[in-house]
Amino acid sequence: MTTMIGYLRVSTEEQADSGLGLDAQRDAIQRYADAHSWDVVWYLDEGVSAKSLDRSQLQAALTRLQVLPKRRDVDGIVVAKLDRLSRSVHDFSGILKLAAARKWAVVAIDLGVDTSSPTGKLVANVMMSVAEWEREVIGERTSAAMQAAKRQGKHMGRVSALPQSTGHRLMTLRTTHTIAGTANALNAEGLTTATGAPWSANTVAKVQKRLLLNHSAPVSPRT
Known part of the structure; x- marks a missing residue:
């Protein structure tokens, strides 16, 4: 039986206290899991933003996934919406690369990203390519800025x-x-x-x- 980490996040304490948004996330994940005959273990970050990956329960989930495949007791992580996991293309791309290297699945139900399936892997690869392109563009802009500074006589x-x-x-x-x-x-x-x-x-x-x-x-x- 495949066991997935169901990751839930709400960004305000009020949402955490009221359960607003959590029930919808949990329901979407459970329905997807039932359709794929998955067991789910739940991790929840309450009242935190997705602007970084520096969240206690997300880090705990990623640590659990980083165990070598033969010793690992979970097979991947699933979220109802990508923004529950990350609002950064770079951060999400990093998670996808980590998952590919360690052979665990990433599922973002709203975008159709499911690296346990061929189609989902294709979508994930497109997203990683976009992230790589963005990094290269940033690098080019940084290089141009540094060259401009050198022409102005600044010590680099x-x-x-x-x-x-x-x-x-x-x-x-x-x-x-x-x-x-x-x-x-x-x-x-x-x-x-x-x-x-x-x-x-x-x-x-x-x-x-x-x-x-x-x-x-x-x-x-x-x-």
Whole structure:
């Protein structure tokens, strides 16, 4: 029997207390699960936004999914609507890549994303391609800005071999994520450090400091 994590989220304490929205989410997931003969275990984040993946129950669910396939007791995660899981294309793309690497399924019922099926995988691949294109466009814009700064005589310094798009993504994440949350998000998106290693909170802090010193990048990071 396939067992899926049913993830529920409401963004305000009032919704959490009243159950507003939760019943609809749970009902949509249960009906989809029944149609596919799935068992469901439930995870719920109450009164939190989807602007980042730094949510206690979502992180607990992802940790449970990261166990090696032969030892894992769940087969994937399902949400009624994508915005319950993430409002960021980058974050969702990272989750999809993580799921593909670890061989667990992601289901967003409203968009028809179901990586346990061939059609759902196709939809997921399109979304990941869009996210990759967006990252490349951001990288090009960052590069153009840096070149303009150099022409104006500003000292740009040296920031190892970290891709400019990755540095930009790190600084963007830091506006809404903690240092540890930023490291987790970068790893989830498949982005590595300049040496190809996974991100840690310490590495994020060091790279952020270097980027700020070299580029004077405006950011109001979470502590």
